[in-house]
Amino acid sequence: MLATDKPAAARAMIEITRVAKTYRTRDGEIPSLRPIDLAIADGEFVVVVGPSGCGKTTLLRMIAGLMAPSEGEIRVGDRIVTSPHSDVGIVFQSALLLPWRTVLANVMMPVEVKGLPIEQYRPRAEALLKMAGLAGFESKHPWQLSGGMQQRVAICRALVHDPKILLMDEPFGALDAMTRERMNAELQRIQLETRKTALLITHSIPEAVFLADRIVVLSERPGGIAAIYTVPLERPRQLDVLGKPGFIELTQTIRKHFNAQID
Numbered sequence: 009m010l011a012t013d014k015p016a017a018a019r020a021m022i023e024i025t026r027v028a029k030t031y032r033t034r035d036g037e038i039p040s041l042r043p044i045d046l047a048i049a050d051g052e053f054v055v056v057v058g059p060s061g062c063g064k065t066t067l068l069r070m071i072a073g074l075m076a077p078s079e080g081e082i083r084v085g086d087r088i089v090t091s092p093h094s095d096v097g098i099v100f101q102s103a104l105l106l107p108w109r110t111v112l113a114n115v116m117m118p119v120e121v122k123g124l125p126i127e128q129y130r131p132r133a134e135a136l137l138k139m140a141g142l143a144g145f146e147s148k149h150p151w152q153l154s155g156g157m158q159q160r161v162a163i164c165r166a167l168v169h170d171p172k173i174l175l176m177d178e179p180f181g182a183l184d185a186m187t188r189e190r191m192n193a194e195l196q197r198i199q200l201e202t203r204k205t206a207l208l209i210t211h212s213i214p215e216a217v218f219l220a221d222r223i224v225v226l227s228e229r230p231g232g233i234a235a236i237y238t239v240p241l242e243r244p245r246q247l248d249v250l251g252k253p254g255f256i257e258l259t260q261t262i263r264k265h266f267n268a269q270i271d
């Protein structure tokens with residue numbers, strides 16, 4: 009990443025300015041994102057929803073520096089993103105844990121890969137596991153854990169190097185509905201406790217409304233910002249909010265928005 013000259017104070021944690029992406033393949037150009045402008049505040053929880061293939065993962069990968077935008081600029085903290093960087097931790101749909109490593113050793117992976125001092129970070133890894141309700145599971149192996157527990161390990165792994173931002177791409181997409189709801193409550197608690205800036209991609213509108221401060225709705229590919237909704241529900245949100253009128257109203261509004269795009 010390159011340093012910029014502007015002071016970081018009073019600026020967004022993530023600033024996306026006129027960012028567009030066109031994949032250049034042997035079969036030609038695939039425009040995936042139209043120019044997007046979005047600013048995400050420090051500690052904010054933003055959820056991105058949109059039709060399949062509209063460029064959600066592409067946007068997340070560009071914020072992580074895993075690929076470059078075709079146009080525009082992404083700033084994270086006080087730096088312009090030009091390559092992979094340590095300001096983000098990423099959680100994918102599959103936990104991608106190494107089966108031969110213990111839970112603690114899996115969480116410590118980024119510390120080893122980044123060459124950070126192991127003795128200094130081990131207590132942090134243990135504290136994260138405790139916070140995620142996994143105390144006592146440190147020396148278990150991934151196959152001894154449920155799917156929801158494995159995803160919680162993946163969240164701890166993403167946070168172990170203390171990044172400013174947690175990026176999540178459909179982290180609970182493979183879980184059953186009941187576990188998923190519980191994981192949403194857990195994730196809310198973890199984000200409130202760690203005060204990380206969070207960006208989550210989901211296909212579930214109730215999940216988006218439960219977790220988000222703001223919901224960004226993308227349009228069909230090439231995706232652009234179709235709408236941004238602020239969620240007016242107080243935190244911490246309990247799971248019974250799912251049945252409350254304000255929650256149901258907002259999920260219906262967003263669902264209608266979605267269906268109007270697809271019709």
Ligand SMILES: Nc1ncnc2c1ncn2[C@@H]1O[C@H](COP(=O)(O)OP(=O)(O)OP(=O)(O)O)[C@@H](O)[C@H]1O
Nearest residue numbers: 031033038040059060061062063064065066067229
């Ligand atoms: N490496 C690539 N090369 C060429 N085209 C790609 C590549 N990755 C993604 N695309 C195309 O870009 C578009 C956006 O892809 P992306 O994975 O970002 O969408 P998405 O919104 O995350 O989709 P989904 O919700 O189905 O996961 C898709 O149409 C996809 O075919």
